[in-house]
Amino acid sequence: MKDELFTMMGEMPAMSPELLARMRQEAERNLLRMKHFGEMVMNPKEPKVGPTPRQEIFRTNKSRLWRYESRRTIRTPLLFVPNLGISRPYIFDLMPKGSFVEHMTQQGFDFYLVDWGVFGEEDNGLTVEDAVTKLLPRLARKALESSGASEMSVLGYCMGAPLSASFVATHLDFPLKNYINMAGPIDFAHVGLFGKWLAPSVFDVDKYVDTLGSIPAEMVKMGFKLLKPTMDLSTNLNLWWNLWNPEYVSGFNALNKWANEYLPFPGEFFRQWVRDFYQQNKLIKGELVMAGRRVDLREIRCPVLAVGAKEDNIAPPACVKPLIDVVSTRDKEYVELPGGHISLIAGRGASVHCWPKVASWLAARS
Amino acid sequence: MADNPSQQLLEMWKRQVEEGTQAWLRLMGQAQAPTPAMDPQAFWRPFMDQGMAAWSKVMTQGAAPSPDLMAQWKQFLDQWIAAWSRVLEQAMGTDNFAQLMGKQLEGFLNVSGPVKKAAEQQIDASLAGLGIPSRGQVTALARHVAQVEEKIDALEDKVDRVLRRLNEPGAPRA
Numbered sequence: 001m002k003d004e005l006f007t008m009m010g011e012m013p014a015m016s017p018e019l020l021a022r023m024r025q026e027a028e029r030n031l032l033r034m035k036h037f038g039e040m041v042m043n044p045k046e047p048k049v050g051p052t053p054r055q056e057i058f059r060t061n062k063s064r065l066w067r068y069e070s071r072r073t074i075r076t077p078l079l080f081v082p083n084l085g086i087s088r089p090y091i092f093d094l095m096p097k098g099s100f101v102e103h104m105t106q107q108g109f110d111f112y113l114v115d116w117g118v119f120g121e122e123d124n125g126l127t128v129e130d131a132v133t134k135l136l137p138r139l140a141r142k143a144l145e146s147s148g149a150s151e152m153s154v155l156g157y158c159m160g161a162p163l164s165a166s167f168v169a170t171h172l173d174f175p176l177k178n179y180i181n182m183a184g185p186i187d188f189a190h191v192g193l194f195g196k197w198l199a200p201s202v203f204d205v206d207k208y209v210d211t212l213g214s215i216p217a218e219m220v221k222m223g224f225k226l227l228k229p230t231m232d233l234s235t236n237l238n239l240w241w242n243l244w245n246p247e248y249v250s251g252f253n254a255l256n257k258w259a260n261e262y263l264p265f266p267g268e269f270f271r272q273w274v275r276d277f278y279q280q281n282k283l284i285k286g287e288l289v290m291a292g293r294r295v296d297l298r299e300i301r302c303p304v305l306a307v308g309a310k311e312d313n314i315a316p317p318a319c320v321k322p323l324i325d326v327v328s329t330r331d332k333e334y335v336e337l338p339g340g341h342i343s344l345i346a347g348r349g350a351s352v353h354c355w356p357k358v359a360s361w362l363a364a365r366s
Numbered sequence: 367m368a369d370n371p372s373q374q375l376l377e378m379w380k381r382q383v384e385e386g387t388q389a390w391l392r393l394m395g396q397a398q399a400p401t402p403a404m405d406p407q408a409f410w411r412p413f414m415d416q417g418m419a420a421w422s423k424v425m426t427q428g429a430a431p432s433p434d435l436m437a438q439w440k441q442f443l444d445q446w447i448a449a450w451s452r453v454l455e456q457a458m459g460t461d462n463f464a465q466l467m468g469k470q471l472e473g474f475l476n477v478s479g480p481v482k483k484a485a486e487q488q489i490d491a492s493l494a495g496l497g498i499p500s501r502g503q504v505t506a507l508a509r510h511v512a513q514v515e516e517k518i519d520a521l522e523d524k525v526d527r528v529l530r531r532l533n534e535p536g537a538p539r540a
Contacts, residue, residue, distance in 0.1 A: 026436060060519050061512050121501075122508035138519060141526075193459055202468030211479040226458070230451040237447065241440050313455070 032244035040249070047254040050090045052102045054113075058142040062117025065139045067146055068093075068101050073108030076177045076366035077147040079140055081167075083159035084116040084131055085265040086220055088258060091346050092157075095254045100345050103355040107363065112143040114160070124214050124267040128163070128276065131269065133291040136167045140174060151177035153362055156184050157345060158315060159273075162283055165323065169299045170290055178365050180358060181306040181323050183315045183344050186297075188281040190318035193227055198278040205274040215265035224262070227313055255346070284322055297323065303331035303365050307354065309344035310336055333361070 039045075053069040080101075082089045092113065093101035104111050114136070119126060144152050154176060156164035161184015168176050185191050197203060208215075225231070235256075242248035265273070282288040288295040304327045308317030317336050324334045337344060337353045344354055457463060490500040499507075531537055 022434075061515055120508065121505045122512055125509070134516070134520075138523065193455070196459060196461075196464045197467055199464060202464045204468075204472065207472070207475055211475045211482070228451065229454050230447045234444070234447045234451075237440070237443055 029244035036243050036249050047250065047257050049095065049254050049257065050093045051096045052093050052099060052105060057146045058139065060138065062119055062123065063135055063139065064115045064117060065142050066113045066115060068105050068111040070105035070110055071108050072110045074363055074366045075149065076151050076153050077110035077112060077143065077149050078104065078153045078155060078362065079112045079143050081114045081154060081156045081160035081164040084269065085263045087263060088261055089113060089115050091258050094258065094346055095251065098251060098347065100355055103351065104359060107359045110147050114139050118263055119266045121214055126266040127268045128272040129290045132163055132166045136163065137171055151175040153178040153366060155180040155182060157182045158184055160184065162186060162277060165297060166283065166288065166290055166295045169295050169297050170293045172299060176302050178303045178362060179300055181320060183307065183309055183312055183320060183341055185315040185319040187284040187319045187322035188278050190316060191278065192313055192316045195278060198274050200279045205271055209267040209271045214267045215270045217262040217264045220265065221262040284326065297326040298328045300327040301329050304329055305361050306334045308336045309339045309341060311340040312344065314341040
């Protein structure tokens, strides 16, 4: 059998210098892989995240408003509204040269970030309506006051898009200059797997909230992991493949830290979020009422940009794009960029496709 | 047909994967009658053929092991994961899966609800015996603080609004 195997392999051909060099390179990479693997296991370093200097402008309960250092050459400031719960917002300022915030501030934008914070059991009474009609208007006004500008652009990312769209559509006195929806679901009829799993016929949100009070971070993590069960496998495979590269390893460490820090949902917020948005799709239908005011997206009359990600399985392009159809403006644009929900805004691909597009679109209108 | 034991082994493995795929296809076809049945073979085919080609090259031509082989293996694994991802995504997108998950969650809530309540009652009783505030009491206190903060913020909003109106041109001056 042994002989047979050797016969099967045939004679070893003479190696070309090119092949020899590549084999040497591969051997070196393998050594580096082992070295970095050892460091990751034996001496794990806490990655430094959020490198762009910033200042806390306002704080209420758990939520904060941050202003980032910038040359502020662009007149209209930008308010960034991310998701509430689920994950921490430092993904937008993950690491030097890998940060949306850094890119925008380098372009001269006066950049404000809403950090909703980590809500505890005491906040279980907080609703989507509270976030849209109490927290967000206050944070937006503080940003406007701090900037000294007369108008402001708003960018909603992920859940931050329906929240901020509801805010700007109901607070018509807010001097909105431009609005951007980045990977934010608007028409929940096309929201993909989450829409199926949270359908009223299979998911009793009342029982869920009444039993658990709040939605624990572990539950949120389980839901998102289930959305892409092979994610961890491909992440680890890619890590092994690129483990020789110290830049990749440091990027992986930062991203991995973020990807495993899930946040809980306040109970009442989750109830209203699932019922009004996922189950009844009230936002696009114009049936959503917040503090006695109907949320009518047609009231958005400023220039609008909607950005979808081709591979997004959390907010598929089909649920992002419909904003463009309902707003009352001629200056509107929808772009579909490569990447998934996170890689749309974080990572190398984002720095090539998304950041320049958003910055140039905004700069031309600010 | 393969002319060496290694290739025979690979052919056998390939046949097994295809048979498994057929079984999977039949199972999914039965499970979700209203929607068109999937064709997982379409997912397997590209990466399997590529893998076969790479292995055949090594085994039959006697090519020396090179870094290219590693890259091909990585590509093979990437496609394998992507194929599985697509298959799982389709399976999880079915009504059957959603219903199954809903039932699992409901079962979990049916068990965890009473357990949680009983545990909380027991802990509260123990803490009360020791004269230590319970989790519920601490939470209630934190909620009160948050409500007070909210009221102060709301008052500040009102004062701001009044000041803005007073500063508007043409506003009445005292």
